[in-house]
Amino acid sequence: MRGKLILVVGLATGYVLGSRAGRPRYEQIKAGADKVWNLAPVQQVAGAVKxxxxxxxxxxxxxxxxxxxxxxxxxxxxxxxxxxSTSPAKKKSTSGAKSSADKTSTAKMNPATPAPATAATDTDE
Structure with a gap:
């Protein structure tokens, strides 16, 4: 909340000071910013970032x-x-084999079981 308040106060201060300075001062600041932007070292860094x-x-x-x-x-x-499920009928299986849904959920909960390969993998670099 404090950060938002500081942002609002900063924006309001900038607006008031900017409006009092007028258009000629704005053009002067803009020209200075353009000169800095067009310097070779700034453009090198901008190119590297790009x-x-x-x-x-x-x-x-x-x-x-x-x-x-x-x-x-x-x-x-x-x-x-x-x-x-809270139903007791769903908890007990009629056969000894696990269903495919049970196998999937068991595999996801067991970290030792390798995950199946997917087309898009998430890599950390």
Whole structure:
């Protein structure tokens, strides 16, 4: 809350000072900023940042997409694990073999079991 208050006060102060300084002062500040932006060292750093971001864009898109899907599934309560049943009939199995849903949920809960391979993998770099 304190950070938001400081932001609002800062914006209001900037607005008041900017409006009192007028258009000529704005143009002067803008011209100075353009001179700094066009300096060779600034452009070198900007180019390096742009190149780095271009190399990482695919990874960032993949991670952002996965995080978004996970968040939406969580919000909509669409988890992959089946809901626990309170019915005693569902708890007991008529045969000794586990169903495919039971195998899947057991595999997800057991960290020693390797996860099945997927088309898109999440890699940390």
């Amino acid at each position: 190149e780095f971001a271009g190399q990482r864009v695919d990874t960032v898109q993949l991670k952002a997409g996965n995080a978004t899907k996970k968040a939406v599934r969580s919000l909509l309560h669409l988890d992959d694990t089946p809901a626990k």
